[in-house]
Amino acid sequence: MKKKVLVTYNMFREGFSELESKCEVTFPDGDADFTYEEVSGMISSYDALCPMFNFPVDKDLIDRGVKLRIIANYAVGYNNIDVAYAAAKGLIVANTPGPTTDPTANLALALILDTARRVSECDRKLRTLGANMKVGVLENLGVRVTGATLGIIGMGRIGTALCKRARACGMDVIYYKRHRLDLNEETKLGAIYADLDDLLAQSDFVSLNAPYTPDTHHIIGEEELRKMKSTAILINTSRGSLVDEKALVEALKTGEIYGAGLDMFEFGDHPLPELLTMDNVVLTPHIGTQTTYSRIEMAKAVTNNVIGFFEKDRPVNRVF
Numbered sequence: 001m002k003k004k005v006l007v008t009y010n011m012f013r014e015g016f017s018e019l020e021s022k023c024e025v026t027f028p029d030g031d032a033d034f035t036y037e038e039v040s041g042m043i044s045s046y047d048a049l050c051p052m053f054n055f056p057v058d059k060d061l062i063d064r065g066v067k068l069r070i071i072a073n074y075a076v077g078y079n080n081i082d083v084a085y086a087a088a089k090g091l092i093v094a095n096t097p098g099p100t101t102d103p104t105a106n107l108a109l110a111l112i113l114d115t116a117r118r119v120s121e122c123d124r125k126l127r128t129l130g131a132n133m134k135v136g137v138l139e140n141l142g143v144r145v146t147g148a149t150l151g152i153i154g155m156g157r158i159g160t161a162l163c164k165r166a167r168a169c170g171m172d173v174i175y176y177k178r179h180r181l182d183l184n185e186e187t188k189l190g191a192i193y194a195d196l197d198d199l200l201a202q203s204d205f206v207s208l209n210a211p212y213t214p215d216t217h218h219i220i221g222e223e224e225l226r227k228m229k230s231t232a233i234l235i236n237t238s239r240g241s242l243v244d245e246k247a248l249v250e251a252l253k254t255g256e257i258y259g260a261g262l263d264m265f266e267f268g269d270h271p272l273p274e275l276l277t278m279d280n281v282v283l284t285p286h287i288g289t290q291t292t293y294s295r296i297e298m299a300k301a302v303t304n305n306v307i308g309f310f311e312k313d314r315p316v317n318r319v320f
Helices: 013-022 036-045 059-064 083-088 098-117 119-132 157-168 183-189 196-202 222-227 245-254 292-311
Strands: 004-007 024-026 048-050 070-072 092-094 149-153 172-176 191-193 205-208 233-236 259-262 281-283
Touching: 004 036, 013 024, 013 292, 036 059, 048 292, 059 083, 070 292, 083 092, 092 292, 098 119, 098 157, 098 205, 098 233, 098 259, 098 281, 098 292, 149 157, 149 196, 157 172, 157 183, 172 196, 183 191, 196 222, 222 245, 245 259
Parallel strands: 004 024, 004 048, 048 070, 070 092, 149 172, 149 205, 172 191, 205 233, 233 259, 259 281
Antiparallel strands: none
16 A cells, blocks of 8 residues: 655645655645645644645644654754654654755855845845936945855855855855864865854854754844954844844844845744845845755655655655
8 A cells, every 4th residue: 555645835746756656645736735724634644744844743743643654844954843752753754955955055155245245235226216326436335255254153064065155256264063074074175163252253254054953042142243243244044043133133223243144034934124124134035945946856855755764765864
């Protein structure tokens, strides 16, 4: 009998073609994703659950999944899942880090370049002011990228990929990580380890590329923002709650830091209203992996995790 797989979201079916050929797969009808209540009512008959990164998999849902063997998350992060409880119930939790690396690192670099050279700000001004926009040689001055120092907080897959891109742009790179890389890897990357305080003090750009955990909650807050250069730019393509957004607003208002490029926000999918009015802030709506290619590849990664678990014919990217 084929295994039953419940996918909570709509996605390009190309990535799920192999899964559909080997399992009985249920997708939402139409354009809307399944709601929590709908999944809760269905889950008891399924062997595998494939949620999106924003779909909560809590204790109650896990308890209702009496046949569940694996939760294959469509995301690199997995803070939407009660992993400890799933493990206690004997479930495997898997994620999809591989396909997310390059597009997220590319977006981080794009935010660095955009904020530094005021691309979005100048675009808005041209569209609004047209011929009345000031275009003199001392107008719209930005900050340098080549020769600047990038501080990366979290040197995992995405941080490492961003480091390579930054080095190609002629940037110096320092990094902070709970477990320091070995010397050979540091030498290969051209990155220098620094503790968090030194990184904040030395960096022209600070990029957040760490996972969200209780230890990284508000890793950038009022105190950390005060330690940054007044000319520094904060980049966040990781998780919104790594930043105390209210403190960030104040730091931007007072000139404590120069600017910010944000793809993630602390309070859900929308930034604080004050950020929407600031020319020194570039905002994107959580688009780190938003390319057609990446979305299909992530679906393939989910497929591989589910089939690999049941058929033991390929690696499973287990969270634990």
